[in-house]
Amino acid sequence: MSAFFNNPEMLRNARIQLRPGRAIAAVVICAAISLTTWYSYDSGSVVGSAVFNSIAMFRFILQLQIVVLLIGGGVYELLSVHREKELNTFDYQRVTRLTAFELGVGKLFGAPALMYFIVLCLMPIALFGALHGLFGAIQGHAPILLVVEAYLILLVGCIAFHLLALVVSMTLGRGVSAIAVLPYLVLVAFTSVDLFATQNSYLDGDAATWAVHQLNPFAASALFETNPRFLPLKDIFFGVSVPHFTVLMALYVTLAAWFLLAIVRNLKRDPAVYELYSPIQAFGFAIYLNALMLGFFNWKAPLGLPIINSLGRITGFYTLPPLLVERPLLYNTFWLFILLGLVLLRNREQVRRRIKTLGESAASLWAAFWPAPYLVLGVIVVGIAILELIRTYRGLTPDQWNWGLAILNVAFIALWVARDLLYLQWMGLRRARRPLFAAVLYLIVFYICISVILGVAQTYAHPTVRAFSAALVPSGGSYLDVEGWTAHSQLWICALALLAAQVVLFALLQWLKLREFVNPAVETAPVIATRKPSLMSR
Amino acid sequence: MIKLEQVTKQYDLPSEKGGELVAADRLDLDIADGELFGLIGPNGAGKTTTLKMVCGLQVPTAGRITVKGIDVQLEPEEAQSNIGYLADFFSLYDDLKVWEYLDYFARAYKMEPHTIAPRVDEVLRLMNLETKRDAFIHGLSRGMKQRLGIGRAIIHNPPLLVLDEPAAGLDPKARVELKVLLKDLHASGKTIFITSHILSDLEEICTSIAIMEKGKLLRIGTLEQVMREGKSVRRYRVRLAAPGFGLAMWLAGRKGVTGVVSEPASANFALDGGDTELAELVKDLVAAGAPVCEVLEMVETLERLYSRISSGEVM
Numbered sequence: 073m074s075a076f077f078n079n080p081e082m083l084r085n086a087r088i089q090l091r092p093g094r095a096i097a098a099v100v101i102c103a104a105i106s107l108t109t110w111y112s113y114d115s116g117s118v119v120g121s122a123v124f125n126s127i128a129m130f131r132f133i134l135q136l137q138i139v140v141l142l143i144g145g146g147v148y149e150l151l152s153v154h155r156e157k158e159l160n161t162f163d164y165q166r167v168t169r170l171t172a173f174e175l176g177v178g179k180l181f182g183a184p185a186l187m188y189f190i191v192l193c194l195m196p197i198a199l200f201g202a203l204h205g206l207f208g209a210i211q212g213h214a215p216i217l218l219v220v221e222a223y224l225i226l227l228v229g230c231i232a233f234h235l236l237a238l239v240v241s242m243t244l245g246r247g248v249s250a251i252a253v254l255p256y257l258v259l260v261a262f263t264s265v266d267l268f269a270t271q272n273s274y275l276d277g278d279a280a281t282w283a284v285h286q287l288n289p290f291a292a293s294a295l296f297e298t299n300p301r302f303l304p305l306k307d308i309f310f311g312v313s314v315p316h317f318t319v320l321m322a323l324y325v326t327l328a329a330w331f332l333l334a335i336v337r338n339l340k341r342d343p344a345v346y347e348l349y350s351p352i353q354a355f356g357f358a359i360y361l362n363a364l365m366l367g368f369f370n371w372k373a374p375l376g377l378p379i380i381n382s383l384g385r386i387t388g389f390y391t392l393p394p395l396l397v398e399r400p401l402l403y404n405t406f407w408l409f410i411l412l413g414l415v416l417l418r419n420r421e422q423v424r425r426r427i428k429t430l431g432e433s434a435a436s437l438w439a440a441f442w443p444a445p446y447l448v449l450g451v452i453v454v455g456i457a458i459l460e461l462i463r464t465y466r467g468l469t470p471d472q473w474n475w476g477l478a479i480l481n482v483a484f485i486a487l488w489v490a491r492d493l494l495y496l497q498w499m500g501l502r503r504a505r506r507p508l509f510a511a512v513l514y515l516i517v518f519y520i521c522i523s524v525i526l527g528v529a530q531t532y533a534h535p536t537v538r539a540f541s542a543a544l545v546p547s548g549g550s551y552l553d554v555e556g557w558t559a560h561s562q563l564w565i566c567a568l569a570l571l572a573a574q575v576v577l578f579a580l581l582q583w584l585k586l587r588e589f590v591n592p593a594v595e596t597a598p599v600i601a602t603r604k605p606s607l608m609s610r
Numbered sequence: 611m612i613k614l615e616q617v618t619k620q621y622d623l624p625s626e627k628g629g630e631l632v633a634a635d636r637l638d639l640d641i642a643d644g645e646l647f648g649l650i651g652p653n654g655a656g657k658t659t660t661l662k663m664v665c666g667l668q669v670p671t672a673g674r675i676t677v678k679g680i681d682v683q684l685e686p687e688e689a690q691s692n693i694g695y696l697a698d699f700f701s702l703y704d705d706l707k708v709w710e711y712l713d714y715f716a717r718a719y720k721m722e723p724h725t726i727a728p729r730v731d732e733v734l735r736l737m738n739l740e741t742k743r744d745a746f747i748h749g750l751s752r753g754m755k756q757r758l759g760i761g762r763a764i765i766h767n768p769p770l771l772v773l774d775e776p777a778a779g780l781d782p783k784a785r786v787e788l789k790v791l792l793k794d795l796h797a798s799g800k801t802i803f804i805t806s807h808i809l810s811d812l813e814e815i816c817t818s819i820a821i822m823e824k825g826k827l828l829r830i831g832t833l834e835q836v837m838r839e840g841k842s843v844r845r846y847r848v849r850l851a852a853p854g855f856g857l858a859m860w861l862a863g864r865k866g867v868t869g870v871v872s873e874p875a876s877a878n879f880a881l882d883g884g885d886t887e888l889a890e891l892v893k894d895l896v897a898a899g900a901p902v903c904e905v906l907e908m909v910e911t912l913e914r915l916y917s918r919i920s921s922g923e924v925m
Binding site for chain 2: 078080081083084087088159160161163164165166167168169170171340341342344345420421424425428429503
């Protein structure tokens with residue numbers, strides 16, 4: 073424990089951020105907020121019983137603590153490594169004897185030191201509200217446990233988010249830290265949505281697509297907000313009901329471990345050869361994310377359109393055909409493996425080093441298919457899992473299900489991922505300032521333009537053209553049903569072959585690029601005098 | 611102490627130029643313990659890249675680097691414990707106090723806790739920063755910051771110091787102080803690997819040098835070796851008591867004389883040979899009626915040698 077508090081990086085941050093003047097200012101501000109909050113909830117300006125007001129006050133302070141630590145701390149983390157690189161001080165940290173783990177932990181808890189201090193300063197009023205409100209609210213229950221759960225969610229959740237911010241900070245190029253704040257805020261907002269509760273509001277039954285509640289640390293506040301009787305929220309994982317607190321803890325700890333792994337692998341490395349995960353690790357991470365997606369999918373829910381009676385009330389849901397269950401899951405898999413592929417992409421320096429180390433084999437035709445094998449394998453594994461889960465949880469009636477079509481869907485997704493990532497890998501090896509950025513931009517433009525053209529030309533209405541549009545963009549395949557597949561199966565197999573040809577084309581282009589590395593056009597130095605014997609040999 | 615074996619580092623040139631830039635081209639270099647080794651070369655020669663690779667901050671495209679026999683790529687932290695590093699464009703933590711800055715790095719280098727405070731005081735004394743102990747870094751002058759940077763580099767008492775342009779931006783007084791400091795550190799047994807643009811400074815303090823250009827080492831050796839090597843042809847200056855004699859023309863027609871530069875009532879030239887050949891030339895010159903009043907051997911400076919080598923004279 074003393075080693076933890078003696079971490080030099082943590083100590084440095086604490087020294088800078090918690091100078092007496094700044095610390096006193098934080099204490100004074102927190103005291104003012106605490107007193108104002110207490111006064112406003114206690115004076116009757118907020119209508120409700122004393123117990124209700126105390127709980128409301130606790131919730132308000134808890135939310136404030138979450139905002140401070142999750143968003144304020146996250147912004148500090150986003151700047152932590154990136155700012156050091158901009159100041160040219162990061163190299164000095166890299167040449168010390170601190171391991172990447174020690175440096176990472178120092179930054180994780182050191183960078184938001186002031187935020188942690190503010191959270192601590194707000195604890196007295198929060199605990200006052202919690203104890204007063206909760207002890208009065210329920211006799212015989214264990215309210216302290218609920219408060220402990222809330223703070224565990226706050227702490228462990230923020231650590232997981234901070235680690236993600238630290239990974240982002242580590243990988244940022246110069247001058248882009250401000251841009252990175254926006255996706256972080258979007259992620260916080262996105263994980264604030266309680267999908268389970270929102271969709272459950274139609275009916276008391278389990279009608280939601282996703283059987284998981286709010287995922288970010290604001291869930292700590294939701295423990296008190298959405299559940300006035302303090303009954304534990306439940307999520308469903310592969311059909312098993314699990315307390316939401318347990319789910320959150322498991323998610324935070326495992327995700328934190330994945331992010332920490334990326335930091336430990338790279339923080340002290342030369343940024344030119346960062347490799348967030350080894351191929352096997354990245355593959356494992358993608359499979360883990362897919363398992364979460366499949367696990368929290370509400371397999372038992374009908375998922376179709378709502379059945380509305382003559383009074384305009386929802387009385388139930390139509391059952392969604394199993395093929396329409398498979399497709400959105402496969403599209404989610406598509407995005408998860410695109411993420412995996414981005415992690416696996418090699419930059420020019422990495423390719424150059426591989427060729428210097430491994431020789432010609434690193435520029436072979438087989439090598440030019442990188443990173444397609446991992447992606448195709450991953451999509452096939454997840455695709456099989458999806459089909460098996462559909463078979464287990466759904467009735468497969470012949471008019472709604474066809475194994476050939478189901479497998480075709482998996483094959484299309486596998487080849488789409490492979491094609492797009494091979495394109496990005498090829499483009500990423502071009503000699504340019506930010507080749508990958510440009511490649512991603514072109515890909516987005518391609519998707520938008522093709523989708524607009526296909527949509528306006530109503531190609532999806534024509535079965536033949538629709539099949540070939542699927543060779544360009546995934547949306548083409550989303551209109552294929554059992555009837556269409558039975559009638560035009562050969563066309564669809566041709567479209568698949570066309571997609572496979574694109575995969576081969578981009579692999580060939582990458583191979584040509586790799587050959588340039590084998591025989592580079594090198595700027596030559598002037599002819600020089602013969603090198604003299606080394607000093608050691610004197 | 612430092613060993614580079616076929617170390618190569620390639621970068622991409624900007625896209626409009628095409629091709630790759632070799633910042634370090636199959637470098638082989640051994641630096642023995644106790645050397646004060648200077649690496650000189652123009653901007654973009656690959657000096658900083660080489661130093662960063664030695665410190666494990668950049669990975670070579672190919673080749674191997676060891677520090678005290680430890681492979682920098684395989685055991686970076688172990689190798690780095692032997693290195694004190696100062697970058698060319700360096701920055702300090704302005705919000706820290708001077709002693710806190712040194713304390714931070716002493717802890718980061720995992721020094722024994724009980725040795726940290728005395729060592730911080732010792733380094734402050736050595737760097738002549740005792741009076742600034744409790745001052746914030748943002749209040750220090752450029753020279754003081756440079757001294758503090760060197761203090762940070764030696765806080766863990768490493769056997770090797772890698773200093774990239776430590777004299778850059780310093781005023782003449784601070785440069786003199788820096789030279790004295792480096793001499794003291796060298797005298798205390800440290801190996802120093804240094805780059806600088808100020809060649810006269812390096813000439814004064816270095817025991818060995820290497821001249822680098824476009825990723826290649828043009829010369830390596832002790833200062834004397836390199837200078838002697840550059841002077842395979844000795845250069846002289848002859849001054850006459852009065853103008854009128856066609857000195858340059860006479861010298862140009864003489865066997866063994868090259869590179870004649872004519873000046874008013876004098877000329878300088880290169881002579882192939884030693885003292886005997888020079889004595890012969892002077893005797894003949896006087897016999898030809900030239901009013902010779904002074905003959906000087908032109909001293910080769912590191913600056914002059916570097917300028918000749920880097921301009922492509924050595925080919």
